[in-house]
Amino acid sequence: MSKPRVIVFGRFPPPTDGQSLSTERFVTMLGSEYAFTRIDSSVPSEAGARQKFASYRESGNKLRIEISGSEEQCIVWQSISPQVTGHFRDRLTVLPHLKGHRTIAVIHWGSFANVFQSPLTKASARRMVRQISHFVFTDELLSNACAEWIPSDKRSVIANSVDPGLLCSNEEVQKKPTIRKDGSLRMLFLSNMIKDKGYLDVLRAGKLLTDQGLDIRIDFVGRWISETDKREFDQLVESYGLAPTIHHHGLIEDRATLKQFYLSADVFVFPSFYSHEAQPLCLIEAMSAGLPIVTTNNAGIPNMVRDGIEGFVVPAQHPGAIAAAVRQCSDNQTWLTCSRNARRRFVERYHPDAIREKWVTLVNSIHPKI
DSSP: OOOOEEEEEEOOSSSOSHHHHHHHHHHHHTTTTOEEEEEEOOOOTTOOHHHHHHHHHHHHHHHHHHHTTOOOEEEEEOOOOOSHHHHHHHHHHTGGGGTTSOEEEEEOOTTTTHHHHSTTTHHHHHHHHHHOSEEEESSHHHHHTTTTTSOGGGEEEOOOOOOGGGOOOHHHHHTSOSSOSSSOEEEEEESOBOGGGTHHHHHHHHHHHHHTTOOEEEEEESOBSOHHHHHHHHHHHHHHTOTTTEEEOOOOOOHHHHHHHHHHOSEEEEOOOOTTOOSOHHHHHHHHTTOOEEEESOTTGGGTOOBTTTEEEEOTTOHHHHHHHHHHHTSHHHHHHHHHHHHHHHHHHTOHHHHHHHHHHHHHHHOTTO
């Protein structure tokens, strides 16, 4: 018996970021259940506005061709926009092709309510809700933020998860040592190097900690978005005298190498104040490795990391609070408690087996041939 057909319309790597990885992960996780057709909606980052629109229109035409003459598939739309300009783009290039087709829209952004609140898009956003079969949010807080406009029977919450290459076993986590008494405390920041993700606050916290006499090493893993930002970062490292302490590794795509970064670290630090944040994959990956986390009360993060349990929640843009939280994690008993809680949180809420089951149930309920 042939597998049910599912068309996935969204951004796939490259470039590598949270949304593209999540789309790839979705296809990988459910590959044994469905016959997937991928339509990549990525646009060249260096392209101008007209070129980007033309690229997206071309992707929309590919979608139209794939679904023309057939209603025997389900569409999973992974790149729906939360921005006013992006909504106009979606309205012109994607939504017209979805009429009459069962479609699940996946919300990767914490600011999706924007399209319902703007006077420019609120009417068409309400029409979009009538057209789309179902909306999936990664977090309850993000789902509730849109409850005024999307009825509860059209909303589900399905969290992100990790791909097989980054999934840590219980045995691997249990082998992690407690805080090293004979070496540096290793802090890890892993994300694209976007200022609003808080990497400069991590750097400044590192300066405070070294001034206080704590022996630390900070690994930054992620690609630079701007050469100007890179120069600023390098200049601060030099002016702070932190060259022996700070290690920037750039973009790393090899999953085994990334997994080793998580398993080798002592504390994961992610003080994001990014306005489009939703449910950061890096926090789930850190919990898989049993890492205590220092983060902020931003977007869906409060439902992921609880202050004093899986780690510590600090105010945004507050290097002093980050430094204080890291010092708390340097206590062996605190570290061990947070590490065990983080791993337990991952197993209970974000393990791929549980997430996969939720997706299969939802897709089967929407798919016209099941």
